[in-house]
Amino acid sequence: MQRIKTLQITDTFLNYTKINTTAVPSATHLPSSANQHILAQIVAKDLMAVGCTDIDIQSNAITTIRLDANKEGLPSIVFFAHLDTAPDHVGDTKAKVVKNYQCNSISFKGTTDTLSVVDNPELLNYVGQDIIITDGTSLLGADDKAAIAASVEAIKYMVEHPEFKHGVITLVLLPDEEIGIRGAKALDVKALKADFGICLDCCGIGEYVVENWYASEAIMTFSGVTAHPMSAKGNLINALIMANDVINQLPVMERPEHTENRQGYFWPHKLAGDTASAKLEIAIRDFDENAFNNRKMMLNTIAASMNDKYGTEHVKIEQSDTYGNVKTGLDKQPEILRYVEQAMDNLDIPPKPLTMRGGYDGSVITPKGLTTVNIFTGAHNFHSVREFLPCESLRMASEMLLEIVSLSAKGDGNE
Ligand SMILES: [Zn+2]
CATH class of the missing domain: 3.30.70.360 (Alpha-Beta Plaits)
Structure with missing residues (x-):
């Protein structure tokens, strides 16, 4: 069953890539770049258009968009995505879709750089699919705008399908993850009153973090x-x-x-x-x-x-x-990884558990009391001009959110 439409989620993602939200490491204010606030406003408008009203955009760009429960007693879940992109490349993103990718080496205008299976053998997994790339002068910013698009489309689905039962769902957009996880540090986690959180900030389809340092x-x-x-x-x-x-x-x-x-x-x-x-x-x-x-x-x-x-x-x-290790929270709430793994099984996604030598928003949010797992966006080559995102993987990231919500509504990950 396809709940999320590939063309629609691709358009939503492409629209968000037009706003350059490069983080500025030297900035002393939050957000470090004004466009992060503008992107938050665009996302809020997209969800207001389908009827979301409980929206709060703070001056620091921390944004919460809340969808009421449509059934009593179900877990309250937060989707987290960060607004900023890495400062490795500062130029505006010029994203384009390569239809029906066929293993051909993609050359970038004005450079000798290419995107090819020689350097990126994982491209072989996406033959025949549509993939989103840049023109080779900027990063794509699927880290983490793919997460924003996946969350927005999952929430739109829930609004438009009242028969899909869920607890309170909150989308939290955070500024400046890439320059010291600053947004998550400034976040009032207790105010979210949630049972668990999901970051989408991993790479290829199937990846999820079971531990970070x-x-x-x-x-x-x-x-x-x-x-x-x-x-x-x-x-x-x-x-x-x-x-x-x-x-x-x-x-x-x-x-x-x-x-x-x-x-x-x-x-x-x-x-x-x-x-x-x-x-x-x-x-x-x-x-x-x-x-x-x-x-x-x-x-x-x-x-x-x-x-x-x-x-x-x-x-x-x-x-x-x-920051801390998300494992401390995942050990206390084993149902979270059960939902993630069962969701992948239900969606025929081969699971790729990761031990992450790094941190992400969830590794700051978890020690504050809200266990927040990290799952794939679908994109590869984060922080690089060769960053690419298969459209089907993006759709599946969004389907994962719906599937996890659905499993949590049933009460355990084994059904
Ligand atoms: Zn990221």
Whole structure:
């Protein structure tokens, strides 16, 4: 049964790609680019046109569009999509549909870049389908406008089909996911009063996240003691040497370049300073909560030992958690993954569970109390001019939302 129409969802998506919502990392306000607010208004208008009235667009572009339950006692579910696109390419998106894709190499005007099965063998899965690409000068922005289109079309379906039973459904549009998950951090999660959330922020059809890692940032500051080099002996304490000392105490094989799969790491990623003072920034990642906490303690221990070695108050450390592992929530609410997996089974989508070495809106929202799984948008090559989206995968992302709602209305994922 096709509830979502391919041509309609493709048009909705193409319309959203016309608004350039590139995030601006240097911005200090939310949203980082004004067009994110404009896109939120366009989405709101699309849903007002079918009768949605409970719409709130905040000045920071965080937008909630709420559809009332049409049956008592069913779970309240939130669809999350982010408004911004990655700052890797800033140009306007010129999207186009390649009809009936036949494995031909697609060349981009004005560049030697191509989209071909040599570099992208996954294209072979979409032979005979329509795929959406760019002209090769910008990213497509299916990350995450495919999620917006899939959510909008699923909500339109529910509005137009009162026989389809559901609890409260809320679409939440978030700004600036790509530059530090800023929108999700600013979101009042408790006010949503929901049972669980679904982000659509994975790639190819069938992908869903079963686990992502914990993340935190440590900032170490070093205060040196300056002295003229001619009389420095016994006096000079060099902040740069102290910073280097810390880096050398971190386990060599636990760096990003030596780790993969479920292995965590320490990543000293920024060092600035001079003899008098220096600042070192270290990213910490781990899938296991104990190992994650041990890493943070290890940095505290190193800082303390540095103060013993060089004298007190030469080294300060501040640590702050960036996001958590969605698994903590998924373990408590096992029905969520059951719905996702049963929905894929019902829709004949081969499941591709992912352990994600990264974060997404749900990894900030889940620790705030609303478990939010991450499923596919259908697009490939996120953050690249070769980003492409098969229309059929986009339709299935939207069907997934309806199927999960439908399964949750039945009470378990096994029916
Ligand atoms: Zn994304």
